[in-house]
Amino acid sequence: MLSKIYNWIDCRIGLTELIRKEFREYYVPKDVSLWSTLGFVTLIAFLIQALTGIFLLTYYIPHPDHAFSSIQNIMNRIPYGWLFRSMHIVGANLLMIILFLHIVFVFYRAGYKKPRELNWLTGAIMFLIVLLFCVTGYLLPWTQLSYWSTTILTSIPTILPGIGEYISRFIKGGEFVTGVTLTRFFAFHVAFLPFILVVLILLHVFLIWRTGFSSLYDDPGICQKAELYMGRPQYKDGKPFYPDFFNKYMQMTFVYLIVMFFIITFKPGLFLTEYAYVKADPLSTPLLIRPPWYFLAPYSMIRMIPNKFLGISIQLILLLLFIIWPFVDIKEEKNIRKRPILLGLFTVAILVWVFLTIWGRF
């Protein structure tokens, strides 16, 4: 019966042929590793966020009087609501970790080099979108933690002279974090950002499909000899994408799920603080509020540099550099080990990031 249905579809759209041509007969380069699966795991992580998010959406009420209690209901009264919310919280943080690793690895393997500049560009923009997801999602439970972190974060633009005040007001929808901010963030979190992100994901995947996996053995002269698209580079000495490499995808997906449920089982409050259980109260400032860990590095950088305007300018420049990096680093050498200066800079950047993150916890 099932095979009948499959055949019915297959003879119309040629699924078997598509899978054969695009997956079975596509050989990934032999120097891909487990690290190369991180992009796929990020996609899975995003899907988990989307599914659990839709579940939360059915019970969440975006109003300052009800947001907190609706979350409490999800956690305590709605069957298995706790599971979905825990997955959403832990998933959001794991997604950030995977994403960082993905970026670091792609950089290390020079995956942004010709002909993959656009892959990097879409990826970098997606990274920013995910950060916006985090910022907006953080406010929604309307706890002390969300309220005051948002107050801190939205006050950062005021450092900019002139327009800063305006930007900050624009984000908050007024002078303070209020119900207006809540509905605004909510709309971004559940409608605007997902839409943009899905479009970008499709684009990103399309680009990867057309350019193939990055490899050190890539032909450096590509897009130079001819102005024409040469097709995906083929590596007959590699392994077929399906089923061999796909199996690695599956392995890493399970590793992701295992880590997620390990945290939910043994340390469910890992990404929360005591202020995450108290309803937002604009009249009482908690003693110690820090932004979430993935914002600690930029946050402590701003704290550390006495001239705030200088601090934020440096960050904006770094951000810009990050986005347009493929157009800055146009050397053809793909092996980073043959480029000691770049390798050094890369290592230092990671160390500084780690240091700033740890330092931000104090």
Place this chain on the structure above:
Amino acid sequence: MRYIMFLLFFLSLIEPLHADYRDLFQRQFIDKPWGGAPIVREGVCIDCHTSKIMKADYLKIPQEWKMSIHYKNKVSCHDCHGGDPDDAAVSCGTPHSGFVGTPKYKDVPELCGKCHVGILKNYLTSGHGKALKSRGEGPNCVTCHGAHNTQKASIEIINDVRCTKCHTYERARTMKQALFVVEKKITELENQLTDMKKSGAITEDIEKALFRTTAEFRTIFHTVDVNLVKAKTGEYSSKLSLIENDLKKIIEEYQFRRNFSAFLLVLFTIMGILVYINQKK
């Protein structure tokens, strides 16, 4: 022309609605407390009482108060001493703003009793209260709780320094022993409750019940009547057991969650291993 009339008609409908909505929006979203009124105004009392003109031993009073349970519950200087914290012209001793100043030793119970009504009632019937009112001798609230650095109460207040100023420690000891059974249970429940709260459980109802029961029980101490305390121990133990049962249900729910999530963990581990074994070498 017809279209214009039509449009005008519609506009006339929309405009008032629109205006109404603006108004409602303003009230519901902008003017509420979470509309971001500035952080608590502490009032002129504290401004002046932390300034340089204050004499040294008065200066530490606002600091002590900031560490107290009253500060956490927004009980401020003027709630006890009277006076108007918004009136910048006030200086201490202007009677017209209802300023009480420092209460006399004898009058302290009434000052605290404004809010702690039940305790005042019991206190006044006690040996301590009677001695205070008749001879000015018994301890008043401040003797045991302090005036500004007031902390959460516990039986640790009863110790051989504080209670031996006027009589032997013997009486105090029997009292402490009588309180012990119920107090121990209260502490246990409070600890479990904070743990559950830290895991995000809704404990509001239980918290309220516990608070009420505790407060009731602790008023009894203020009669300083050992026999009365002993007589009530059974009653309060069973009240606390009811609360404990409710708490147990929540704890069991959280254990279930842990087990369920552990089950998923095992499931995914097995599936992961199967996938790993299945890969082509």
